[in-house]
Amino acid sequence: MTKQVHLAAHFPGVNNTTVWSDPASGSQIExxxxxxxxxxxxxGKFDFLFLAEGLRLREQNGAIYDLDVVGRPDTFxxxxxxxxxTDRLGLTGTINSTFNEPFEVARQFASLDHLTAGRAAWNVVTSWDAFTGENFRRGGFLPQDQRYERARTFLQTTWELFDSWRGDEIAADQESGVFLRDPHPGAFAHSDAHFDIAGQFPVPRSPQGRPVVFQAGDSEEGREFAASSADAIFSRHGTKEAGQAFYRDVKGRLGRYGRTPDQLLILPAATFVVGDTDAEAAELAHEIRRQQVSGQTALRFIEQVWNRDLSAYDPDGPLPDVDPLVGETHVAQGRAQVRMYRDPLATARQWRELAAEKGYSIRELMxxxxSRQSFVGSPQTVAAEIDDLVQSDASDGFILVxxxxPGGLDPFVDRVVPLLQERGVFRADYEGTTLREHLGLAPLP
Incomplete structure (x- = not known):
């Protein structure tokens, strides 16, 4: 059976993907x-737009990390x-479960789902560092297992709030004979190790019942959380083989929660460069990568592994001859990427071997x-690669970055989407009105 490709768009900024120096680079806040x-x-008939969010400006070596966006308006x-x-596009926001509260988040998402006629989605994330927590009254941070336990409880609590309205019952006004809707908000009460709340939820049940739930995380805890509770999961796996392994692993966990494989979508993030020919696209991709990783950016990246101030090093020179500093304190704060390098000494060893083999400088290595693009080629090549990855169960679609x-998505929509439509693997028009319908998810009871 031919699968349909799901496509979404990520408004970039909380990363170094954006090429700020390009004359076509516009405002990140207007x-x-x-x-x-x-x-x-x-x-382009995409399923949804996705906004990431950070709760504190990142720092490195005690200064604001100015290679990312340093300001982003409120997601909601x-x-x-x-x-x-917009009329049909789903609207997905990253909202933190570590420092927010269930009542507030539930009210905001229920309101958004009403305002958009059923197009709201929530990317549930956790925060791992005390640095971010300093912006909040509780401060501090939770160990990873407790973060995901709080996230699970947080999500369950919001579901109780969404579901507390018992729907509208039709009642007749005896004097006028007019039939009136009689909404029945229900009381809620929830008490556990993280939350102790009770009251009445003020927003009626929304068009989707509750927002579509996304999860981003590749850890064991993240995969299990997605299998138990999410409608879709973001992943970072860039090769066909890695994607297929992740796909099998996560979808294989669904059965223990009474779920079927079609109840969870796997959607990796993907960058792209489209040219008239494969050769032209490859040349353009090389130039974009050099723009994305300036000399200053390269030093900031390698510092995140070495955990040292390396500003005195020449980015066009060899890698540092000193080893990374391993410890609890880190030169970079507020960057989840630092957590990717769980063994900095092993990472440094691998990078030195690669640099020696290829003759790379620091900037060339970084x-x-x-900054390797996921899809590079002519429109025909990109469309064929996307279709192949989806049909071979390496993903259910992609979140394009x-x-x-604001114009970076236009070449893909104008040149690649029509080819996917010609292949019969992507919609020619929206068939439903809600995001759940776009994603092929069953309606909630």
């Missing part, structure tokens, strides 16, 4: 950028505003390991 991006995604505000300038905003 509403016009969000409007252009969202309307392009909707023109942006998504609600985009709901007014360009190689940090362009290197420019």
């Amino acid at each position: 509403f016009s950028s969000f409007v252009h991006f969202a309307q392009t995604a909707e023109r 505000t942006v998504l609600a505003a985009l709901g007014a300038v 360009t190689e390991v940090q 362009p290197h420019l905003v």
